Amino acid sequence: MRALAWRGPEALAASGFAAAQLAAVRTACSAAFGRSVDWDSVPTAAAGDPHGDARPFGPLGKLLLGGGCLVVVLAVSVVWVYGFVHLFGLFDG
Known part of the structure; x- marks a missing residue:
């Protein structure tokens, strides 16, 4: 509803x-x-159900959620740095 x-x-x-x-x-x-x-x-x-439909994550769920966020942040950072380096022609040799 x-x-x-x-x-x-x-x-x-x-x-x-x-x-x-x-x-x-x-x-x-x-x-x-x-x-x-x-x-x-x-x-x-x-x-008798204090949480209703919104139950908090357990410890494993929090670990997986944090790890997933870390992987996404690292991937975006790597792509950004790669683009920055190639945009300004750094390390062209």
Whole structure:
């Protein structure tokens, strides 16, 4: 429901099809949360799940994310330095 960012009742939808789809999403969300939800309130995590959908990375995930960022920064730096050297004709011999 948060991804759709719809506010108000389904009757305000532009077409009957859109209204039916919004109603189906609201019904499925109500079933998933085990309580009635509406479009004017943002659903929260289910009881007993303090993180909801946004769970933090574990230690291995943080390591892989940091390593990936390092590889990207090094690759961009190498390309930049290579271009700089060849732009000014340094080390032409």
